[in-house]
Amino acid sequence: MALLEVKNLKKSFGGIQAVNDCSFKIEDGCIYGLIGPNGSGKTTIFNLITGFYKEDSGDIFFRGERINGLKPYQRTERGIGRTFQLVRVFRKMKVLDNLLVPPHLEKLDKETRLQKAIDLLKFVELERLKDELAENLSFGQQRLLEFAIVLMQDPDLILLDEPTSGVNPALIKKMCDNIKQLCKEGKTFLIIEHNIPAIMDTCGTVIVLDYGRKIAEGSGADIAKDERVIEAYLGAGAEVHK
Amino acid sequence: MSSPSFYIPTTILALLLFLPLFLWNFGSPFQIHVMIMVCFYAFLGTAWNLVGGYVGQVSIGHSAFYGIGAYVATLAFLEYSISPWLCMFLGAISAAIFAVSIGVPSVRFRGGGAFFALVTIAFAETVRLVFLNLKIGGGAAGVWMPVLPESFLNFQFHSSKVPYYYIIFGFLLAEIFIIHRILKSRWGYYFVAIREDEIKAESVGINTTKYKLIAIFISAFFTAIGGVFYAQYVLYFDPFTVFPLELSVYMVLVATIGGRGTLLGPVVGSFILTPISEYTRVWLGGSFRGLSLTVYGILLMVIVIIIPAGLIVWVKKGYRVILDSLSQSTKHD
Ligand SMILES: Nc1ncnc2c1ncn2[C@@H]1O[C@H](COP(=O)(O)OP(=O)(O)O)[C@@H](O)[C@H]1O
Numbered sequence A: 001m002a003l004l005e006v007k008n009l010k011k012s013f014g015g016i017q018a019v020n021d022c023s024f025k026i027e028d029g030c031i032y033g034l035i036g037p038n039g040s041g042k043t044t045i046f047n048l049i050t051g052f053y054k055e056d057s058g059d060i061f062f063r064g065e066r067i068n069g070l071k072p073y074q075r076t077e078r079g080i081g082r083t084f085q086l087v088r089v090f091r092k093m094k095v096l097d098n099l100l101v102p103p104h105l106e107k108l109d110k111e112t113r114l115q116k117a118i119d120l121l122k123f124v125e126l127e128r129l130k131d132e133l134a135e136n137l138s139f140g141q142q143r144l145l146e147f148a149i150v151l152m153q154d155p156d157l158i159l160l161d162e163p164t165s166g167v168n169p170a171l172i173k174k175m176c177d178n179i180k181q182l183c184k185e186g187k188t189f190l191i192i193e194h195n196i197p198a199i200m201d202t203c204g205t206v207i208v209l210d211y212g213r214k215i216a217e218g219s220g221a222d223i224a225k226d227e228r229v230i231e232a233y234l235g236a237g238a239e240v241h242k
Numbered sequence B: 001m002s003s004p005s006f007y008i009p010t011t012i013l014a015l016l017l018f019l020p021l022f023l024w025n026f027g028s029p030f031q032i033h034v035m036i037m038v039c040f041y042a043f044l045g046t047a048w049n050l051v052g053g054y055v056g057q058v059s060i061g062h063s064a065f066y067g068i069g070a071y072v073a074t075l076a077f078l079e080y081s082i083s084p085w086l087c088m089f090l091g092a093i094s095a096a097i098f099a100v101s102i103g104v105p106s107v108r109f110r111g112g113g114a115f116f117a118l119v120t121i122a123f124a125e126t127v128r129l130v131f132l133n134l135k136i137g138g139g140a141a142g143v144w145m146p147v148l149p150e151s152f153l154n155f156q157f158h159s160s161k162v163p164y165y166y167i168i169f170g171f172l173l174a175e176i177f178i179i180h181r182i183l184k185s186r187w188g189y190y191f192v193a194i195r196e197d198e199i200k201a202e203s204v205g206i207n208t209t210k211y212k213l214i215a216i217f218i219s220a221f222f223t224a225i226g227g228v229f230y231a232q233y234v235l236y237f238d239p240f241t242v243f244p245l246e247l248s249v250y251m252v253l254v255a256t257i258g259g260r261g262t263l264l265g266p267v268v269g270s271f272i273l274t275p276i277s278e279y280t281r282v283w284l285g286g287s288f289r290g291l292s293l294t295v296y297g298i299l300l301m302v303i304v305i306i307i308p309a310g311l312i313v314w315v316k317k318g319y320r321v322i323l324d325s326l327s328q329s330t331k332h333d
């Protein structure tokens, strides 16, 4: 059984068909890329999977359970975690406290919880800023903080919306390594990423969207050769290899 | 023991404990009344602050819970002649349950902003009109508490107001302690997370509706206790005195001037605002109800613009300075 299955998903805003009859499967323990030109519906798909938008039609299954209609927090409880394209952190909370928010942590005792938070802060190189208010971090640092928060939730499926934008290149490399490592430990990732080379390196399977439709799916190498993909990107004025 | 960080708070606490006795002997009953009101509004402001300051749901309808507390407790007492303390509990629970039931539709609107504020005003006004027009407890004629022999058990004192002071002072300490404990628990994280970013809070797994309602329940519970205290203190009230919009606004004001979302902000706010408000009420003859609402509104805007974090910021700074200079001088001794 697939970890996540999306079937014939549709969502429109007024006249815009943001997601148009999309279907795909996400298998356990792999890394998936979701790419496509600006406005092709990537973020909307995340919002549909996590329950922030209600689909017009279609089904979403997580571990075989139909999760349409569940509230966002209920989907999080089931093991879906996400980050946001426009970073969201708890701005007037300290960096360390941000990591201690997820209710999932109720299962752990206080020391373990704290240790886990400190370890993650070390990993994203924010430990020395742990007593700083989140709003005082740079945009890139807030992104890393958000990445650390989602890992605190210990989800099985992690959706990352443009996780590397604004993050410095050295840390991007580290982030990719860590995603691979987490993948080996059984986590599954679906990553929206404009930074194509980075995703070719990390993602096993790439799903390509254009105007809300899935136009291709395959390994990074196959996708790079796919004419429709090249056309979609060139048509939108972007380059595949930049 | 001899460090300033110990003896300064202790001295303040001792002053608050003994000042009313001093005033009873050397001051005027009105001064005692002002001190009671200071604690009373600090108590109400602290109750509001849980929902308005920590969870960020700016209610301007808390007078509804206050009035329901006063009515339920007093009518229960008149009907069943049970202990006024038990009646107080009944009033508080009723108001809290009512708060949750109106909270269910209200908290759906994400962000707790202007819309939530308007909805809460509308609810509170509706409640007032219901009590007025359905003549619950006598409608506009109001409710009289029968005068009982003075005793703690009867929650009535006639020869001196000082016992009322100790009751509300005790209530305030207990309330601050309980809310402090709640904020230190996991709930504290959820409350503040909802205020900071409701969408993010939901996304990390917080049932935002549930925790908003929990906060509203606790806040309404304490607010209603304030209402019951007031009923016992004056022994007469009507829908106009326990459901005024002014009261709802005053609760917001006390917390905001002192410092929203800080534990002692509402206390600081009440200590500064309530004496001013009580003395001007006497000087102006209490006939300027409309005026006071205007003044409150202007004050609120000025505060939000000049010191959005509240006066507690200055109080803390001043306290630091005093503490530092005192510990400096003790070192030199
Ligand atoms: N909340 C919304 N209201 C109206 N239109 C929206 C909303 N969210 C997304 N859209 C529209 O849907 C389309 C897809 O947007 P989005 O999913 O954000 O694209 P991507 O993430 O691929 O850049 C765009 O045309 C966008 O303007």
Ligand SMILES: [Mg+2]
Pocket: A042, A043, A044, A085
């Ligand atoms: Mg997007």
